[in-house]
Amino acid sequence: MPELPEVEVTRRQLSPLLVGRTIRAVATTRPSRFFVTPPRTLARRLLGRRVLTLERRGKYLLARLDDDARLLLHLGMTGQLFAAGIPGVRLLSSTRGSALAPEQQAEAFRPDSHTHLIIRFSDGGPDVLFRDVRKFGRVQWLAAGESSPRLDRLGVDALQARPADLWSATRGRRRCIKALLLDQSVLAGVGNIYADEALFLAGVRPSRRAGRVSRAEGHRLLAGLKRVLQRSLATGGSSISDYIQPGGGRGRYQDERRVYGRTGEPCRRCRTPIVRRLIAQRGSHFCPRCQS
DNA sequence: AGACTAACCTGAAAGC
DNA sequence: TGCTTTCAGGTTAGTC
Numbered sequence: 001m002p003e004l005p006e007v008e009v010t011r012r013q014l015s016p017l018l019v020g021r022t023i024r025a026v027a028t029t030r031p032s033r034f035f036v037t038p039p040r041t042l043a044r045r046l047l048g049r050r051v052l053t054l055e056r057r058g059k060y061l062l063a064r065l066d067d068d069a070r071l072l073l074h075l076g077m078t079g080q081l082f083a084a085g086i087p088g089v090r091l092l093s094s095t096r097g098s099a100l101a102p103e104q105q106a107e108a109f110r111p112d113s114h115t116h117l118i119i120r121f122s123d124g125g126p127d128v129l130f131r132d133v134r135k136f137g138r139v140q141w142l143a144a145g146e147s148s149p150r151l152d153r154l155g156v157d158a159l160q161a162r163p164a165d166l167w168s169a170t171r172g173r174r175r176c177i178k179a180l181l182l183d184q185s186v187l188a189g190v191g192n193i194y195a196d197e198a199l200f201l202a203g204v205r206p207s208r209r210a211g212r213v214s215r216a217e218g219h220r221l222l223a224g225l226k227r228v229l230q231r232s233l234a235t236g237g238s239s240i241s242d243y244i245q246p247g248g249g250r251g252r253y254q255d256e257r258r259v260y261g262r263t264g265e266p267c268r269r270c271r272t273p274i275v276r277r278l279i280a281q282r283g284s285h286f287c288p289r290c291q292s
Numbered sequence: 293a294g295a296c297t298a299a300c301c302t303g304a305a306a307g308c
Numbered sequence: 309t310g311c312t313t314t315c316a317g318g319t320t321a322g323t324c
Contacts, residue, residue, distance in 0.1 A: 001317065033300060059318080077317055078302080114302090134301040136318060150319085175294060184319085192317070241316085281296075282317075 002075035003059060004158055004189030005232035006243050006251065010081055011056045013246035017083050017128055018051045018063060025120040027111075034116050034132060036072075036140035045069060045141045046119070058154045058188025068144035072151070076136030078242040084109070084118070084127035133242065154188040159229060161187055163215075166222050170210040177213055177221075178206035179280035190225065193238055196260045196285045198225035205291045206284040207277070231256065259285040 002010070023046045028039035035042060050066040061081075063071040075081070109129075111118060117130035117139060130139065142148055156165050169186045170177070180186055181195040190198075199206050201224030204217050213221065232238060237251030240261065244250060254261075258268050263276040267287040275288050 003318095074318080076301095076319080132301095133303075134317085136301070138319085173293085179294085182318090283315095 001077050001191055001193070001241060002079060002237075002243055003191035003194055004056075005194075005229055005253065006237035007059050007061060007075060007189070008056055008233055009237045009245055009251065010075070011054055011061055014061070014081055014128070015054045017126065017246060018054050020051065021121040021123060021125070022050045023047060023119055024122040027118040027120075029113070029116045032116075032135055034135045034137060034139060036138050042117075042139065042141050046071070057151055058157060058184055059191070060151065060154075062151070070142040070146075072138070072140040072142055072148060073130070074138040074150075075243075076132060076134065076138065078134045079130065079132040079137035080242060080244050081128065081130050082109075082244060082246040082248060084111075084129050153185050155184065155186045156188065158187040158189040158194075158225060161222060161226075163219050163222055166218050167215060170213050170218060173210040175210055176206065176280055177204060177208050177210045178282065178284055180210045181221075181225075182280060182282065187225075189229075192282050192284075193240070193257070193260045194225060194228050194232070197228040197258055198222075200224075200259045200286060200291060201227065203291050205286055206279045208292075259287060261285065 026043035026046050028035065028043060031038055037045070049069070051063050052066055053064045055062050055064075059074060061073040063073070065071065073081070111129065112131070114133045115129050115131045116135070119128045121127070130137070140148070166187070169180060173180060178195055178199065181190050181198070182192070196206065198221055202217055202221040204213060204221060232251070232253035235252040235256070236245060236249060237243060238253040238257075239250035240254050259274050262274045263285060264273050266272065267274055267290055270287065270289050272287055272289040274285055276283055276285050278284070
């Protein structure tokens with residue numbers, strides 16, 4: 001699922017497809033929760049606007065427009081932002097990424113019922129598409145100066161966090177450390193995969209009470225978190241379920257996972273089978289021997 | 293404060 | 309084989 005690295009990879013690849021271009025047409029699917037701003041309103045507001053910047057805040061993407069309005073995007077669980085006409089996207093969007101037949105790889109994506117937003121530009125170049133099978137993603141238009149509770153709630157971006165940020169958030173807290181890591185108001189951008197990976201690197205069980213995490217462990221936790229986030233960024237993110245890059249490529253970080261989705265497989269450090277348990281209402285993976 | 297639940301959504305996987 | 313049930317999870321909202 002898209003977390004900080006996937007969203008940042010998306011931002012980097014989507015930037016040149018958006019920034020500096022003027023919107024000529026907008027096509028959408030029917031109104032749904034996907035559209036925080038109703039599709040017709042959205043289309044009206046975007047028409048004729050030029051995109052000035054594309055930035056990331058936690059798992060959100062924020063496009064600034066030339067009228068000082070902003071377009072807020074969230075990929076949710078299965079969101080895919082990409083350029084139209086690139087080969088193979090439809091097939092790559094299926095889970096598990098089985099091997100593709102060569103003739104299928106050359107097949108270009110055509111908008112389907114899950115393609116909720118299509119943006120066309122005045123330069124006639126490639127369209128930008130937002131596809132989301134489960135519709136957990138969000139699109140919202142923000143007027144100039146309009147605040148957004150979603151954005152305002154976010155804590156420090158996980159890549160910018162300092163040990164003191166995590167330390168102060170854990171002091172005296174009874175909730176488990178995994179829940180705290182997933183709390184976007186504490187560290188923005190962390191999701192299930194990287195929380196589990198970071199906890200493994202720090203040797204801390206996801207079920208441990210946050211207040212019981214020592215200063216040294218907290219330090220290791222944040223260092224481990226940044227390490228896995230940076231490494232994932234460098235490998236193009238994790239293409240575990242539906243994530244694809246705007247250019248159609250797949251990330252490779254899933255090959256480097258230490259615990260996430262490795263239930264029953266041997267721990268890479270001690271060979272003990274990785275355990276999966278429901279913690280903080282999330283599937284949580286850890287090594288029962290390496291993490292305490 | 294925070295644990296828990298429901299809701300949203302669909303396709304894959306598991307169950308029968 | 310084929311139909312049915314379960315499951316996955318980011319975020320918000322609401323209850324206790």
